[in-house]
Amino acid sequence: MDVEELLSALDPDQRRVAEHLRGPVVVRAGAGTGKTRAITYRIAHGVLVGAYEPTSVLAVTFTARAAGEMRSRLRDLGAHGVQAQTFHAAALRQLSYFWPHAVGGPMPQLQEHKAGLVAQAAGNLGISVDRTTIRDLAAEIEWSKVSLAGPEHYAEKAQATGREAVAGLTHERIERLISAYEEAKSARGVIDFEDILLILIGIMAERDDIARQIRHQYRHFVVDEYQDVSPLQQRVLDHWLGDRRDLCVVGDVSQTIYSFTGATPAYLRDFRARFKDAAEIELVRDYRSTPQVVDVANKIIAPGRLAGSVKLVAQRPSGPSISYQDYEDDDAEAKDIAKRIVALRERDVLLSEIAILVRTNAQSQAIESALSAAGIGFTIRGGERYFSRREVREAMVMMRSFARSGVDATMPDTVREVVGKLGWSRDAPKAAGAQRERWEALNALVTLADDIDRARGADLAGFVAELEERAATQNAPTIEGVTISTLHAAKGLEWDAVFLAGMSEGLMPISFAETPAAVDEERRLLYVGVTRAREHLHISYARARAASGRGNRKRTRFLDGIWPETENVSRATRNRRRSKEMATEFELNHPDDVALLNDLKAWRTVQASDERKPPYMILVDTVLMSIASSKPATIQELGRVKGIGMTKLDQYGSAILHVVDGHR
Structure with a gap:
């Protein structure tokens, strides 16, 4: 592939990103504008023309799934050897390598979950906790560490930022609990995920020789979803860069929805204040959504528009009007959504291209019941992990065996033979339930095999390697069924049809969003939900929780001036x-x-x-x-x-x- 053939796949603004190979670059990219495409082509272009050694590029994103997808895209473009990792995965790899030289002895065990240590720390202080309180306190410990507050400065920083105290404890009491947590962790000789970044920062600050080695290895940096960077992650990035300037960052301040975890759009918004000569490129052409969806998205975000955000310009042809509906109660809302999904399916919209997005997990119960009653298969994002399913594990074991035996057949045909031995057939079971779920899980392997064969013609061993990498990053293939997801978990995904359910005050914005900043974040969360839809968008709420309840709910304020008023005019x-x-x-x-x-x-x-x-x-x-x-x-x-x-x-x-x- 020559350069022109590679870059011809991009629009003019994406091409500007791909051609700007040196120096600081900030890309302000709206939802659906092809930002991942732009930066992967930028990396592939740099490798193709010899501007980058593949192993000298570190592309950083925020989820293992997104990193896995980026690696897969780069392989498809011929950019083999480029590292695409999360901050934690990249830092852990470096820390594991340098620990014997910097510290000596075996590296401490990584404690993946904080619950046990939090419970121990609380017990040492005489604080009574339950499972929910432990989870909230663990989140507060994480916030203190990623915000670089530390045990000694937590109370001061929490009060300065207006952070609510959790579990009925004062900020000072939580500060003491954080110290007790750190003591319990040291006593057990373990580290947590935030420690990976903190320890690496300390080593690079104290050991110039190690810092030079890391900087010699990685010379070109790309950071995706830069609006979600925390102060701790920015500190790591600063140490990786040193005094160099070869950094490309991509993000959208309008999609900042993780401030409660310590993320801040300030680094993206103020990038040119730090790098005054940085190239600045906007991606505003929305290839994902119809003009009707884009219009709603722009109107939602406009009142709270932040510096550095972009206004989307739709590129797709006109589509169906946005549907708005209020209901008597939650059950009525769920049943009508199920009825509408049946209608979409009859119009050849795949169930895997339909999502129901809610603000909280508690909202999904009525929806699950309605879908089951209508015979509609569904998956819950954040539920059982795909690669933990028994039939998927069995299929991978059998494929490894087939790969070693050197079977004389094409990769897709062999995959079909393997899953056929586990109960897969070309025709799906008609009824919903466990049998259908098992078939869907196996059929996803068949579909993925076909996709990879078309993209790069991998053999069976290569397909197994792809599956193992996906399993490590939980990058599951698509399963045929409606997706039920919270708005937060839906970020980065898209569907042909999206149902935004429960869009009423108290849920959107959530009742505990009491400050202007918190309300603005809820507005951005709704914007993220709307921009998940390619073509069909249905926005609804119920006036009461149950049929016997008082219908005193009101639709979200974020749709004022957008929601048709005819039915509500007295x-x-x-x-x-x-x-x-x-x-x-x-x-x-x-x-x-x-x-x-x-x-x-x-x-x-x-x-x-x-x-x-x-x-x-x-x-x-x-x-x-x-x-x-x-x-x-x-x-x-x-x-x-x-x-x-x-x-x-x-x-x-x-x-x-x-x-x-x-x-x-």
Whole structure:
């Protein structure tokens, strides 16, 4: 593959990213704009032209799954040997290598879960805890470490940032618990995940020889999802860089939804304050979503737009209108969502291309029941891990054996033979349940085998190696079934159809989001949910939790001015509007004005039908009356009509002037 062939797959802005191979670069990339594509092609371009040695590139992202996907994409582009890792995985690899030289002796065991140590620390202080409290305190310990607060500065920093104390404990009490946790950890001779980064920072700061070795190994850095960097991760990145400047960062401040974990968009927002000559490139062309979805996304984020965010520009053809619906209760909402999914399936939308997104895990119970009753298969993101399923483990064992035996068949055919021995067939079981789930899990291996064979023609041993890497990073293949997920867990994913359920005050924004910053983060979370949808988007809420409950829920404030108001307008309000319209209409004394008004209303009816909207959402009657009275001749004159607005002027200006011209 030559350079032009490689870069021809990119749009002009993505190509600018791929061609800018040196120096500091900040890419502000909106949802669906192809940011991962841009940076993987940038790396592949650098390797192809000899600007980068593959092993000198370190691409860092935030989940093992995303890192695995990036490695797979880079292999498809011929960029073998490039390291794509999470911060922790890259740091652990370096720490494991240098520990004997820097510290000596065996490296301490990594404690993957904090629960036992937190419980011990709490007991030592006489603090009564249950499972939920332990989880909350473990999260607070993690926040203190990634925020570089430390046991001695936790209370001061938590108070300064307005952080709520958890489990009914004061900040000072939690500070003492953090110290007790560190003591318990030292007594057991173990380290936690945050220690990996902290210890590596300490070694690189104290040992110039080790720092030089690491910097000699990695010379070119790419950081994806840079809006999610914590102070601790930024400190590690600073030590990796040293005084060099070959850094490319990519992110979107509008998708900052992990501030509660210590992530901050400040490093992305202020990148050019640190690197004043940095190249700055925006990716705004949204290839994922229809104009209807993009319009809603832009409107949601606009009131809380942050410095450095981008406004999306849709590239896909027009699609169906966004669907909005309120329900009597949660069960009614879940049942109607299931009914709509059945309708989508009948229109050939794959179940694996449908997701139901909720704010909290507790919301999924009614949805699971409704899907089961409708015979719709589903998976819960964050539930049983794919590679932990028995049939998947058995298939991998059998494929390893087949690979060693040197079977004379194509890789996809051999995979089909293996899973066939475990109960897979070409036709899926019709009923939902455990048998269907088992078939879906095995069929995902068949689909993945076909995809990899088309992409790079791997043999069976190569396919097994791919599966082992995916298992290590929990990068599961797609399973045919509706996905139920929280909004947080859905980040980075996309589907043809998305149902946003439970979008009411108290859930969106969540009730404990009490500060302006917390509410803004909830707004960004809804933005993330909306931008997961490619084509179909249904937004709903229930007025009551149960059929016998009081219907006092209100839809989220974030949809004010977006949610159609027709069904919620009272009779008194309608009467007031009609009286105002009649009073205005009375002023149209000339027959030509009334005739023009009627033609404008006829145009509006057609336009509303085309857009599948109520007519008033195109233009209200009072605006049409003003146009009929003033008869504007130019766009500038039309723009002076009260109530038209720039957006409506862009959308309908030419068509309105055409109607007016017919009455001159």
